[in-house]
Amino acid sequence: MLSFILSVVLVLLVASGELSLFPLAAGEKTLKTPQNVSVEIIDHNFILKWNWDKEPTSNVTFSAYYQKLGSDKMNNWIELIGCQNIIGTKYNFTLTNLNIFEKIREHIRSEKGQETSSWNVIQFAPFQIAQIGPPEIQLEAEDPSIKINMSLPGTANSMWATDISNFTCSLIILKNSSSVEKIRHNVFSRDKINNLSPETTYCLKVQARLPILKKNGSYNPIFCLNITAKHKLPRPENVEVDPIDNYILKWNYPYENMKFQVQYLLGYFKRISTDYSDKWKIISACENIISRCCNLSKVINKDGIYYLRVQALNGSITSLWSAEKKFDTRTKVRIGPPNIEVKSSEDSFFVYITVSGESEKKPLSQDYSLSYEIIYWENASNIEHKMKGKQKLLKVSNLKPLVLYCFKVRALLDDDSNKSTQFGNVVCSKITPGKQQKTWIIVTCFLIIIGLIFISFCLKVLLKLVKYVFYPSCKPPSNMFEELFDQPLKSLLITSEEQTESCIIEKANIIELEETNQNGKNDDICSKQDNHDSGNCSNEDEISNNKITEETLQQLTMQQ
Amino acid sequence: MTSWTLLPLALVLFCSSTLCSLGCDLTQDLKKDFSLLSQMSTFSLLPCLKDRIDFNFSKEAMEGSQLQRENATVIVHEMLQEIFTIFSLNVTPAAWNQTQLIQLLIGLDHQLDQLEQCLGQEVEQEESSLESENPRLSLKSYFQGINQYLQGKEYSRCAWEIVRVEIQRVLLFMNRLTRKLQA
Numbered sequence: 001m002l003s004f005i006l007s008v009v010l011v012l013l014v015a016s017g018e019l020s021l022f023p024l025a026a027g028e029k030t031l032k033t034p035q036n037v038s039v040e041i042i043d044h045n046f047i048l049k050w051n052w053d054k055e056p057t058s059n060v061t062f063s064a065y066y067q068k069l070g071s072d073k074m075n076n077w078i079e080l081i082g083c084q085n086i087i088g089t090k091y092n093f094t095l096t097n098l099n100i101f102e103k104i105r106e107h108i109r110s111e112k113g114q115e116t117s118s119w120n121v122i123q124f125a126p127f128q129i130a131q132i133g134p135p136e137i138q139l140e141a142e143d144p145s146i147k148i149n150m151s152l153p154g155t156a157n158s159m160w161a162t163d164i165s166n167f168t169c170s171l172i173i174l175k176n177s178s179s180v181e182k183i184r185h186n187v188f189s190r191d192k193i194n195n196l197s198p199e200t201t202y203c204l205k206v207q208a209r210l211p212i213l214k215k216n217g218s219y220n221p222i223f224c225l226n227i228t229a230k231h232k233l234p235r236p237e238n239v240e241v242d243p244i245d246n247y248i249l250k251w252n253y254p255y256e257n258m259k260f261q262v263q264y265l266l267g268y269f270k271r272i273s274t275d276y277s278d279k280w281k282i283i284s285a286c287e288n289i290i291s292r293c294c295n296l297s298k299v300i301n302k303d304g305i306y307y308l309r310v311q312a313l314n315g316s317i318t319s320l321w322s323a324e325k326k327f328d329t330r331t332k333v334r335i336g337p338p339n340i341e342v343k344s345s346e347d348s349f350f351v352y353i354t355v356s357g358e359s360e361k362k363p364l365s366q367d368y369s370l371s372y373e374i375i376y377w378e379n380a381s382n383i384e385h386k387m388k389g390k391q392k393l394l395k396v397s398n399l400k401p402l403v404l405y406c407f408k409v410r411a412l413l414d415d416d417s418n419k420s421t422q423f424g425n426v427v428c429s430k431i432t433p434g435k436q437q438k439t440w441i442i443v444t445c446f447l448i449i450i451g452l453i454f455i456s457f458c459l460k461v462l463l464k465l466v467k468y469v470f471y472p473s474c475k476p477p478s479n480m481f482e483e484l485f486d487q488p489l490k491s492l493l494i495t496s497e498e499q500t501e502s503c504i505i506e507k508a509n510i511i512e513l514e515e516t517n518q519n520g521k522n523d524d525i526c527s528k529q530d531n532h533d534s535g536n537c538s539n540e541d542e543i544s545n546n547k548i549t550e551e552t553l554q555q556l557t558m559q560q
Numbered sequence: 561m562t563s564w565t566l567l568p569l570a571l572v573l574f575c576s577s578t579l580c581s582l583g584c585d586l587t588q589d590l591k592k593d594f595s596l597l598s599q600m601s602t603f604s605l606l607p608c609l610k611d612r613i614d615f616n617f618s619k620e621a622m623e624g625s626q627l628q629r630e631n632a633t634v635i636v637h638e639m640l641q642e643i644f645t646i647f648s649l650n651v652t653p654a655a656w657n658q659t660q661l662i663q664l665l666i667g668l669d670h671q672l673d674q675l676e677q678c679l680g681q682e683v684e685q686e687e688s689s690l691e692s693e694n695p696r697l698s699l700k701s702y703f704q705g706i707n708q709y710l711q712g713k714e715y716s717r718c719a720w721e722i723v724r725v726e727i728q729r730v731l732l733f734m735n736r737l738t739r740k741l742q743a
Contacts, residue, residue, distance in 0.1 A: 101700045
């Protein structure tokens with residue numbers, strides 16, 4: 001019995017593979033697992049790396065699979081390396097149809113015949129571990145500057161498609177292949193390097209960076225370039241925007257008798273990676289001008305970022321474009337000369353300053369720190385006094401009463417530039433002690449009285465209204481009832497609207513027709529109620545009336 | 561729809577620290593962007609209802625991360641950048657109001673520049689923690705889905721309208737988030 005049980009257990013164990021009577025049977029994991037498995041990604045190229053102790057007689061192959069970890073995808077293990085003989089411990093591959101922002105899992109094991117090792121698994125999101133490869137650059141010599149056009153490898157489905165606009169360059173510039181001269185950072189993918197000496201050879205190494213992801217790429221091989229002779233006309237220098245008084249662009253130029261033209265570019269074109277060289281627009285007010293300033297206010301009408309450049313012209317010869325000046329409307333607010341208002345009180349002046357800046361939704365002081373300089377003087381003399389401060393509401397005391405003082409103010413930038421606006425309007429006023437208070441009292445009393453009268457009037461009207469609404473007197477006119485009750489027997493039959501007199505008195509019927517004589521002349525004649533006379537109508541109309549009466553009598557009988 | 565209702569809570573938890581110092585307050589600008597987006601197109605949405613899909617905004621990625629001020633700025637920057645990329649494609653419908661579209665692009669570029677200055681002022685960290693990367697990755701994945709949807713529908717008028725409305729919702733959430741952080 002016991003042996004039977006034992007044998008059953010043994011069979012079961014062998015079948016399950018836990019206990020093998022034959023060492024090195026199929027499925028046993030005696031092989032070493034690949035160690036230090038890692039994936040290196042450069043742009044869109046994946047490299048799978050691992051360590052393996054080399055055995056000279058090995059006939060070991062490796063197999064690897066990867067699995068997408070997206071929530072809605074079927075989590076199948078997809079083959080990466082099949083039964084291939086791989087020399088070394090690296091494997092290059094690219095994955096298509098992959099969401100690089102989602103994590104994937106890879107596992108690898110070694111195989112030798114029927115033996116396999118256990119899996120070594122790693123998990124990562126491709127985008128997170130990807131590194132930036134060397135960029136492709138095109139250089140163009142533009143005496144005495146170099147134009148850089150950096151493009152990154154890959155098509156629209158590359159690793160960096162969503163961050164193309166975030167790339168910057170870092171350059172190492174070597175002059176004449178000698179020691180390092182310049183290291184420039186934050187160069188845009190399309191940029192110019194200026195201030196180079198002509199007739200020299202420059203060599204460059206470029207590194208692409210994504211500062212926002214804290215990734216630095218590798219440098220490309222050195223590229224050398226010859227700068228030829230200097231261009232005939234130099235480019236305009238020191239291109240600056242003056243914030244005071246207006247958006248005015250100013251520049252310097254060494255030669256006289258030159259004409260200039262100014263162009264602007266909407267800033268967002270630089271963020272799109274396509275070529276924007278055809279997106280520059282001419283400022284028509286500053287085309288072919290002699291002065292070295294240009295009013296930008298008509299062109300810069302929306303908040304945003306603009307780029308500006310200036311070119312000098314001499315007949316048909318043009319200079320190179322100046323360095324592009326970046327202009328952010330938010331940091332450069334137009335500051336006009338401030339306005340001043342002065343109110344005099346009994347013993348002092350209240351001065352109120354307003355600055356007309358472009359963006360009135362925010363107080364200017366939030367972007368700009370301004371201080372104000374108030375100058376005031378007695379109108380008679382010309383002695384000027386100055387007051388400086390940051391306040392917009394000031395009280396100026398200790399001045400002589402009944403003397404006319406005049407005030408004006410200008411704004412100053414708090415930075416080191418010492419720039420200031422022009423003086424604003426001049427306001428003159430004088431201190432008048434005492435009287436002012438009296439007049440105020442009189443005026444307020446007057447107003448109160450008027451107010452009271454108005455209120456009482458309103459109350460009266462209100463009361464009337466209330467009375468009318470809640471306690472109405474609804475008597476109909478007295479005439480109405482009298483007429484209705486006093487004449488019950490008078491019939492109201494009126495044959496026609498024409499003025500016919502008919503006084504017909506019948507013996508049988510007491511039907512009387514009252515005439516509707518407008519004149520009212522024959523009223524007396526016709527109103528005979530209980531008269532049995534034969535109708536004593538007026539003698540004047542006797543003849544005609546007789547005829548009429550007969551006719552009407554007939555008509556009436558007919559009608560009845 | 562449930563992911564959207566839980567998103568503001570998740571984002572508030574995620575970005576409980578103040579969003580940016582002065583100069584990085586974009587609440588007014590986001591409102592302008594939103595109104596431009598709604599005015600740009602006068603098409604009716606009714607014939608496009610059949611094209612609606614769920615773009616799968618992942619809130620789990622937002623909830624689990626450590627909260628730092630830099631992360632919040634980075635997320636807003638990433639969102640604005642992706643929105644800019646979508647609308648700067650040369651395949652937006654010609655019937656949209658082009659003036660307003662350009663105004664939107666100018667505004668977005670301006671806001672991105674401001675945020676980049678904000679981020680530049682932060683202390684440079686040598687290693688970005690893994691925690692801060694997850695929300696960015698999920699955002700990129702989400703917008704990649706939107707781009708693939710547009711490509712799949714061959715930039716049809718209806719597809720653009722659906723995307724426009726979706727972007728408006730994103731802006732709404734961002735606006736609510738930045739307002740909560742300023743308060």
